[in-house]
Amino acid sequence: MPIITLLTDFGYRDEYVGLMKGVILSINPTVTLVDITHAIDSQDILQAAYAIHSAYRYFPAGSVHLIVVDPGVGTGRSLLALEMKKQFFVAPDNGVLTLLFGEHDETRLVRLSNADYFWETVSRTFHGRDIIAPVGAHLSQGTDLYQLGDAISPAEAVRLKDIEPQRADTGEITGTIVSVDHFGNLISNIHHQMLTQIEQFTADNRVIIRIGSHVIPGICRTYADVPPNKALGLIGSRGYLEIAVNKGNAARRLNVGKGDTVQVKI
Amino acid sequence: MPIITLLTDFGYRDEYVGLMKGVILSINPTVTLVDITHAIDSQDILQAAYAIHSAYRYFPAGSVHLIVVDPGVGTGRSLLALEMKKQFFVAPDNGVLTLLFGEHDETRLVRLSNADYFWETVSRTFHGRDIIAPVGAHLSQGTDLYQLGDAISPAEAVRLKDIEPQRADTGEITGTIVSVDHFGNLISNIHHQMLTQIEQFTADNRVIIRIGSHVIPGICRTYADVPPNKALGLIGSRGYLEIAVNKGNAARRLNVGKGDTVQVKI
């Protein structure tokens, strides 16, 4: 029962995700399909990059992850297949795999070119269905990655720039909100490892988080560490700094959104 | 092919449900996963209680139902696993299982404590992924409920209060709208068995339903029993009194919503 996951910006209105699943099952009827999400904001490659990076580690070895956030479909952009830590990723070469390239030294990467593994006809507007889905299905059946196209080094792939938080000489960290979740929690790109030193000061409330016009003292352990409707910072389930409001919606309450800056200092 | 269902208030934006599925499949790759819904209103335990109560009876024996509506995550609240009518339920001890406790005399119930069945690390903010999902996966593999923690009696679990409709001495029934569905149908907590006596009077239109500022005569058999855009009462597919508008949206048309009162009298 190999697993194929799907992560797209297709939303839930249309038949597009269903078509990808039909193509996959036409090739490999034994696969187990899992939707990671289809609600990535339209064409938001950065948001998708963090989502797949957070998700893949919860899947077993051999899983195949298809990522279709593809504003460049029909242009000259190519498609990639990556093997890393015994998992597989198929996606456009637009930077959506950036965070995965750094995960492990031993990766295998190809630029897709072998049409034997594509759908019988390839449209100009839906490579998710016509290339990514069938390639993923073949990978789930054990096709070797190097059958799919020419090997390249990760250095040759497109990478998102400036996605890491900045640390000033003063120790202050400046990050970005990369995602606002269903509950209105503001998820930053500041990984908890950057905060290890700072976190020791929590008890003294010497850590200060600035976001929008708000100043939030300290990093809490869970939502209920502050009274209802109060803002807090905590390490969210992704492992990144998250700004939340206990039993409330931080995005609405703080009037902060995706792309906004968050600063942490001691 | 054991079945695991998921019922949450996570919405569809994020990777959270996908992570739970990854955890489940990492433990039991043969499971069939079914989403009941992930659109329970944020932290609405009552709505979730009615949804799982309506849903479980359509699943075969051996099914495992995971319910994650968990405003108390990270506090001292515990988690439960329930076995009832050969089905299994894993959920926070916050009242979401209230309606199930009354379904059958022979139930088995434990408070989860055996970390052997949890994920390798347990976060403070996402017990759905770290405890409920792995415990459910182990149950689907045949792990005995009593391996998971200490047995308790249902009387020791948290229960929602005042969730049953009230019947006055005059026979009038006062209930509540517990859910507004996608079509705008207003679903009450008045079970059809409470209306058995009343329903006999339908033909004479001697039953009166009051909701908001509206008075609706009689209980119909289906939507088309009234002209388009007219309001009606009927026993919905859940088995509860439902207020609808034929080919229309009752919530919008009657300006009534969740939590509002509905009265039925002869």
Place this chain on the structure above:
Amino acid sequence: MPIITLLTDFGYRDEYVGLMKGVILSINPTVTLVDITHAIDSQDILQAAYAIHSAYRYFPAGSVHLIVVDPGVGTGRSLLALEMKKQFFVAPDNGVLTLLFGEHDETRLVRLSNADYFWETVSRTFHGRDIIAPVGAHLSQGTDLYQLGDAISPAEAVRLKDIEPQRADTGEITGTIVSVDHFGNLISNIHHQMLTQIEQFTADNRVIIRIGSHVIPGICRTYADVPPNKALGLIGSRGYLEIAVNKGNAARRLNVGKGDTVQVKI
């Protein structure tokens, strides 16, 4: 691993789709379930007709497709099961199968009447759960179509009228927008085969598309054939003429929606 797909207007709020899946798995636990979409606009039979027509061809032989867009539930309308090109379709007799009847000469069609294949109780408001789901599950197990009810000819089934574009003597084609997708692309009912002759003139920009108050020259090959934020016409992934805006939302930008007219002339 037979496949059953679901296409409904139930949305994602409620447990309704989950109940259908529970019923299916109670009858055939080995089935693979695929959601085509549950976001068909409420009771929009035409939109659903195009969606299933676009989707079915990507599924393998033996797949069973359940379509529940059913404004007439509880009235005298009947339910149908169709076998066509080795695939199966179960739906209300309300025209939602119209486009499939024309796909192939050799079809088998029955009006459902054999309650042996229905759920044990049949409600008056949810035939998707009580009839369509169990009938689909039985078909996926190999039950012969003619066991389900009396054979009828497609001519006896309800058909949607006026769903084909009109071609004037001048060669001008007048079609309709039948769906607006998640990205705001405007999907028409003008099939690319109607445009074969016209498309040859593309290079000279002698084709003119009129939609709303807008005039769009030519038919492009992909979104990026025009600059960002410019409107274009192209043959979309469904095989129909689609009006899009490169890296933008055509519905919002052109202020055009479902049901609006689109004209193509040389």
